[in-house]
Amino acid sequence: MRQKVTSQSTSQPSTKVTASRVSTGGSSSMREDILRFLLKRGTATAGAIARHLDITPQGIRRHLKNLETDGLIEHQTSQAGIGRPNHVYKLSRKGREQFPDQYDQFALSLLDTVADTLGPEHVSKLLRHQWQQKAAEYRKQLGDAPLNERMQTLVKLRQAEGYMAECYPADDSTDDLAFVITEYNCAIAHIAESYPTVCGHELAMFALALPDCSVERTHWLVDGEHQCGYLVKMRVSS
Numbered sequence: 001m002r003q004k005v006t007s008q009s010t011s012q013p014s015t016k017v018t019a020s021r022v023s024t025g026g027s028s029s030m031r032e033d034i035l036r037f038l039l040k041r042g043t044a045t046a047g048a049i050a051r052h053l054d055i056t057p058q059g060i061r062r063h064l065k066n067l068e069t070d071g072l073i074e075h076q077t078s079q080a081g082i083g084r085p086n087h088v089y090k091l092s093r094k095g096r097e098q099f100p101d102q103y104d105q106f107a108l109s110l111l112d113t114v115a116d117t118l119g120p121e122h123v124s125k126l127l128r129h130q131w132q133q134k135a136a137e138y139r140k141q142l143g144d145a146p147l148n149e150r151m152q153t154l155v156k157l158r159q160a161e162g163y164m165a166e167c168y169p170a171d172d173s174t175d176d177l178a179f180v181i182t183e184y185n186c187a188i189a190h191i192a193e194s195y196p197t198v199c200g201h202e203l204a205m206f207a208l209a210l211p212d213c214s215v216e217r218t219h220w221l222v223d224g225e226h227q228c229g230y231l232v233k234m235r236v237s238s
Helices: 028-041 046-053 057-069 103-118 120-142 147-160 189-194 197-209
Strands: 073-078 086-091 165-169 178-183 213-219 228-234
Touching (some): 028 046, 028 057, 028 073, 028 086, 046 057, 046 086, 057 073, 057 086, 103 120, 103 189, 120 197, 147 165, 147 178, 147 228, 189 197, 197 213, 197 228
Antiparallel strands (some): 073 086, 165 178, 178 228, 213 228
C-alpha cells in the first residue's frame, strides 16, 4: 500500500499532504452568507448583519464567535454614546482568502495584450522566462536534501501558490527514488486554456528545479482529466 509523502518522520503514521482550506463546518450556508456580506460591506456590526440575514441577535453572535475562532473575521470595539460598546466586524486576511481572486484574469488579459501588440512569439518568450525564474526559486528552496524531503517542500510551495497538491511514492518505488505529484486544480487555469504552452513550461520548470531527476506528465487537466500528474524519478548512475 503506497504511503503519502508528508512532513512527519517515517516512524509516525502518514497523512496526505493537500492544500488546506478552512472548513465552514456546520451551518455552512449562513456562515458563507456572513463572509460574503462582510466582503461587500467591509465592516458591519452584529446587529446590521443580523438584520440583513434575518437572523436573531443571539444566533448571529454564535456564528460570529465561531468565525472569529476560526480566524476568518476579526472585530474592533466602537463606543457610540452611552451604553454597551459595539463590536464592528470585518474579514481577516484569512477570511478574504476564501474568495477567488481575479489575478489570473488580469494575467490573461495582459498576455492577450502582449500577443496583440508584439505577437504570439513574445508571449511564449515571456512565459518561458517566467517559468525559468520560478524554477530557480524552487531550486534554491529545495536545496540538496534527499528526494523525499524535496518532494515534501515542493508540495508545500505549490499549495502556497493555490494548488491542491499532494505527493506520494510511485507504485513501483521501494527506495524513495520515484514519486508522483498530483494537482487537483490549476491556479492558472484560465491562462492554460488560452495558452496551453504554459503547461509545457511548467513541466520544464519541474525538471529544472529537480536537475537530478527525470520528470514526465502523466495526467493533464487541459485534456479533460480531473487532475494534473507528474512522475518524478531520480536518475541513478550506472
